[in-house]
Amino acid sequence: MSEKQKKNKIQTLLEILFTSTKLGLTSFGGPIAHLAYFKDEYIDRRKWLDDKTYADIIAICQFLPGPASSQVGMSIGMLRGGLLGGLISWLGFTVPSIIVLIVFAMMYQTFSLEDAVFIHSLKIVAASVVLHALIGMGQKLTPDKPRIAIALVAATIMLLFPSAWMQILIIVGAGLLGLRLFKDKAESKVQPFSINISKKLGVASLGTLISLLILLPLLNRMSDNPLLNIFDIFFRVGSLVFGGGHVVLPMIEREVVPSGLLTANEFLAGYGMAQAVPGPLFTFSSYLGTMMEGVTGAIVATVGIFLPSFLLIVAALPFLNELRKRATFQGILMGVNASVVGILLAAFYDPVISSSIFSTADFALAVILFGLLNIWKIPAWLVVLLGVIGGYVIQFIS
Template identity: 75%
Template sequence: MPDKTNIKTFLEILLVSTRLGLTSFGGPVAHLAYFKEEYIDRRKWLDEKMYADIIALCQFLPGPASSQVGIAIGMMRGGIVGGFLSWFGFTMPSIIILVVFAMLYQTFSLGEDTFIHSLKIVAAAVVLHAIIGLGKKLTPDKTRLSIALIAALIMLLYPSAWMQLVIIAGAGILGLRLFTNMTETTIKPFSVSISKKTGVSALLLLGTLLIALPIINRMTDHSLLNLFDIFFRVGALVFGGGHVVLPMIEREIVPQEMLTLDQFLAGYGMAQAVPGPLFTFASYLGTMLEGVTGAFVVTIAIFLPSFLFIIAALPFLNELRSHSSFQKILIGVNASVVGILLAAFYDPVLKSAIVTGADFALAAILFALLSIWKLPAWMIVIIGVLGGYILQLIS
């Protein structure tokens, strides 16, 4: 393994990850395919088994799985600095695009335009596609489907950010009791370069911030600290990747009238058109709330838990993956994520986006193009916006 202080190695990590950040359209699954082609097949930084183990680890953790895989590969190549550079290159292009979009939104008052409503329709098609994809993978049997439906029902009846945490915790307990015959027993171990002491320190820092930030926030009542608290908590507690960020952040921001629902969904729709992780949606929200400074604060806040989780988990990867109780808890948690996302699809996505029969028709076309004809998400955004303007002209 190259010396972690080797500038050439750091520069290589940054350049390769930046190219991926500029070209990796299509969501987390597509990101993992791009990573495999670049890091495994072309550059041989890892073998396929190690890559599969890293993906499995990141599926176990809260946060954006594809970003965490990139961070982990960067850390294994160049230590903690390598992990940061890998994240920076992969994430920064979409952050810049979404910050600029937020500034244009505010400058030109896009909130009244057909453009924004079209993006909301795009978001409806994309979220439905994500629900179906997650459902096939995470709720393939009646037991897990039942957990998902119960989670959706509770969220629809009692919508709140804290209720989501209760649902996730309850689903984990159910998973521990119900899924006794669904764990892996043949796990091949491998070594990592981060020490267990460093891993424990990262986990302690994560826990300390989760406890201390809400307390300090209530004592100081500072707007930027409030944003950091909200987005750090979301980044630390959201299971299921970028799409599940939608309901968690929406419950924290829209009911408090920090942003309107139209402003919120417009950014979510735009986030579908850019490469890189969907978590950069937070950068748009930060810009809308507190300008470029807000974007900087919330971007750090929502991604910092991913770094701490990876640093904490990599040294203990073998123990975590071979522990049957941990695997069973995760099965239940993943099933509940599908239900939470289903509830979010109805409120706020569907209720806000689909107002007329023409809206439904456009959403159905976009969904078909996405799921049947397999068009990339960025093309769906372009077609959706053009379709929205065509409907405006003929209506």
């Protein structure tokens, strides 16, 4: 590698670190909102990917267990800067909330932030961001009546029967329907993306994941090492949970509270704080690890819960380019992408609207923030700041 290539590589990695850290400091509102923030920053502003590639990556990540928004962020980092770019993208997006939750655990007190004005303001910001994403994705991913119908049916089913397993069934069903309806609409020329990860490494990554799932419980039974126990618990949860951050919480609760690793009150206090910070909800593991075994426990728990996602993305990306060229796979993705719009529409109502808009003042603030995002194209991080200020103004005048 020449000096110029090395310099360009370093500049690319620094750009990934700067951008992902900015998102890690400002991306409030949960996984659906995160995807909206990503689209605004990575796709609309920086043009790192085209809309179709971004939609395809979201569709793939929806199929995989683990935190979908973190997986999308890792994927974008890998496409931009290889394996190291994926790691740096994850660190930038995740470390800010890790630090906050570790500090909170170390200063644990019995207080609640649930009714704080700034928390409620951030939920209103999330509503505006999700609506902005919903409109943008809907225009591109549901351009005809059959795909609009898939989206509406998906939204209806999710609203009536909300669960992680139902979401998986909807995605699988939409994929099968897409295979039947849309394979003849496949594009003959799909814009390829460059990925510096070999198929051999992808297979090895999947093999590593499967091996750890088998070996870790066996090693844990033969040892009384608390750090190994923490890693086993969080790696298993990160490998097997579908549906994102909110679904992971009851799974972890069943692992740590009945066994006496944490009390129910300690668990709930950390859950409340995890809702208040930007970045992925899976960083709740940092709080839990700190409560169990200090900062070392936090590092072990955090690596444990996110490592499966990294291994799965490395396994999937090398094959995505080839699959996207096939008419049958394109048809499946068209159906899946339409269902993702429907799932986003359902999430826009519950939990986004149902937990954020409680008054006409809340609605007015959400409309203003949406206008700033959608019409005046104000950066998402600035909308977050203005939303918090607006929340305090509403409290002052009401």
